[in-house]
Amino acid sequence: MPIPLPLLVGLLTLAAVVPARPRDPADDFLQALRARCGQAFEGRLINPQPTDSAMLGQRLVMHVRECGDTVRVPFHVGDNRSRTWVFTRTADGVRLKHDHRHEDGSADAVTQYGGEARPGGSAARMAFAADSLTKAMIPAARTNVWTVDVTTSTFVYQLEREGTSRRFRVEFDLRTPVPPPPAPWGASRDLPDGQPTAKRGNVIPGIEVLLADSLHLIRGKRVGLLTNHSGRDRKGTSTVDLLFNAPGVKLTALYGPEHGIRGEAKAGEKVGSGVDARTGVTVHSLYGAVRVPTPDMLKDIDVLIYDIQDVGARVYTYQWTLALTAASAGKPIIILDRPNPIRADRVEGNILDLAYRSLVGQHAVALRYGLTPGELMRYLVGTKALNADITVIPMQQYTRDLWFDETGLPRVNPSPNLRSLDAELLYPGTVFFEGTNATEGRGTDAPFTLIGADYLTDHAAVASALNALRMPGVRFDTTTRTIEAGYKFGGTTIPMIKVVVTDRNAVRPVEVGIRMLRAFYVAHPKEFSWRGQALNGPNRRRSIDLLAGTDALANAVEKGTIDALLEGWNADAARFRARIQPYLLYPVGTR
Template sequence: MRHFRRQTLLAAPLLCLTAALPFRAHAQGRVVPGLEVLLTEQKSLIEGKRVGLITNHSGVDRRMRHAIDLIANTPGIRLAAIFAPEHGLRGAIEGGDEVADARDERSGVPVYSLYGKTQRPTAEMLRDIDVLVFDIQDAGVRFYTYISTLGECMEAAAARGIPFVVLDRPNPLAGVRVEGRMIDLVRFRSFVGAYPLPIRYGLTIGELAGFIKDGMKQDLMLTVVKMKNYRRRFWYDQTGLQWIAPSPNHPSLASATVYPGMCLFEGTNLSEGRGTTQPFEMIGAPWLDGVKLAQELAALKLEGVLFRPASFTPSFSKHQGVACHGIQVHVADRNRFQPVRVALHILSVIRRNYPEHFRWRESSMDRLAGSDDVRLAIDRNTPVDQILASWEDDLRKFDAARRRYFLYR
């Protein structure tokens, strides 16, 4: 997720063929997303109101019926506006490309971009809105911009006294572990780092909304519609929900699992696998020796991960059309795998072995890491364990603080 360039928002209808079917109970133990709970048990939150819906392609129920269609076709509710985040309403726009305003073809409802001329709903956009509803699948990572969109929309709602409803969805990485440096907001606040969080924060989007609310200066009428049957130990593939890539370069849970660490390679001159079928699982460059790198990393005996030499040619992004050599990261035990630790070890080895070729994209790296001290420590050849140890106290404090916002056991 990067700075934007202008693209057109595709607002083709998102209606599913099953949109007219009624809700029915599914197998016990399967997670029921907040969207379904809203429409079956908490409809009073939006009944008789003009709804502004913040969503994208991921806002579906278990039968792939989209929130736009479900809300627009519910009697007594008026869908008045749709708001789209980075990647657009359909999730097809590449990271960093600006999203344009449009109109939903089927419903005729205006679609306002929150990743273009503005990142916060304006007063004009909210003029006819009685309640804002947020329904987007997040990635569980600080630099994923959907959480910044969440916060901006909460601020806009608070400023106008509009109730705000979050339809909760799973944290795909489970809600147990926290990882990474706490961001230095004084120096490195940005749209990929807007709140006092580590890289992996271990909260659902609804729990995170409660955390963000407590840091706001204005009062907000916040309601989180909880999921049913969710447990925070669940990885996404344990929820019974179908995986929908939340953005173009999150095609699978495998890529999402490594993303908290491997996204740091966006801050270097190496390819992070964009333009391949396995973004973030593979990294490389034309000048890298993948065999040697895999051997050196294997010798570190890092928990829960294996490394394989890999070659690939990106179809876009860094090194487009040029053969790259590097590694693929294979997660052998995701409950022991620590993506940030692993990424720092890879960066450290490459920085040490290829000083004539390796380059930082300093601004990008520092925003993603949360500070420049990570980059500077690697430049000084500081042991990775020492870098990680410098974060431990702050992580312990955050881990204790986040538990106040838990909605699930």
């Protein structure tokens, strides 16, 4: 019997507010900012000093403009849009930086000053002392302390130069939002009402860089290519055809991962070997009887090239096909780099427990790992997790803060069931439903954004309970779909919840997926269940445990301890973010 809505909301709210151990105030402080993502507020100076005279009589507006691991808050003084406060979650807490730009977008000579939060901060107040960069850049600011207070009604930014009389304080009324101002100088695009408007960039993918200036790496060699339909240049020409026709290059073998060279097979469907019809080159399947090339498959190549569009999630299989191949091939590997479509400056979720390694997670990386394919392999090799000879051909004109639709690269679905950028963003969380008897939306028009089950007859109540949690960047609507034959609930019409992305810069997909699991479990404790052991998993582990890289997720969903789980996973993400820094290839950008 479905649980009544008031009780369901109460149970979910209880799970959301009673953690098993104290929360880190850094997370609560940033969440207080994220809760106002997209909103702008007017402020006033308090006890201004003569040095603040340029601000007197000017309209002061703050705008909570970006709300991921980094929260960016432009501070506009009249028509001057040069200032942005930048709050970043670090392994130890929160960092505050001041981003100052000229009207043409270029950086001011004095910018990126600030510091780390002092110990003893709270969810409502953080104090940041000047760091060594600030002291070197602005000697007079060596004793600066910036204090930021966030309450339900007020945001206060204060500067105090200890040992001097210098003070600056501005207060903003959070009870009365105002229309968002224009983008700050140097921003890559406007975000009206918190929503992104995609720009057209000019990112040059690794395949074009290879052909333009690095062809010497493969000229005169027998080349194998691990790719699929997503390996292409900006004109849409397949990497298979580009290398086959490249002067001095002999393409001798192709290797197809899950979904095959042309990306047409269903998820989990075995893919056979054969011959590429266009080039006549032999195609070896790595998603059939074998998952890594055998010595016989590699005997006719001198170097192996990899070119596949990733989705930035550990549960995606392509990067692990590459890692397994690199570990066993005994051949040089060249990786033609491509964007992380859901931003390469975001890290979320737990680090995989190696006891649960499988093709949906081979190495100890975060669930949303914030790396490009080339950077991921650099990290694995650099940390000795992988023994391989790799070369990365980097992209040109790429920055970490870009969404895929901002790169200028033509979109192609990276796999059959990831049909939109919103689906790719939600995938690191809604993919968990693959490990349940509910459906993750395969067999519908919008997989990974539609979640349902035939027993979810109270889907309106479940959606209301999820909306009551006020997770940033998403809304939960109700719908029904007739599921295509061959999938869970195939041939039947079932109630479903539609996950609507309202602010992609604020949404935390892993948390969305976990809280949805708990909502289904609370509403239908008798009907909801985990799927059985994965046929291709080690030690016949449950599918949900392989997807999560741990058995802790299922246990937390059942016991109502998901807040404690999320706290631990957030700590994992912070540790992983720190570990990957030496292996990054691209700048953050000027968003």
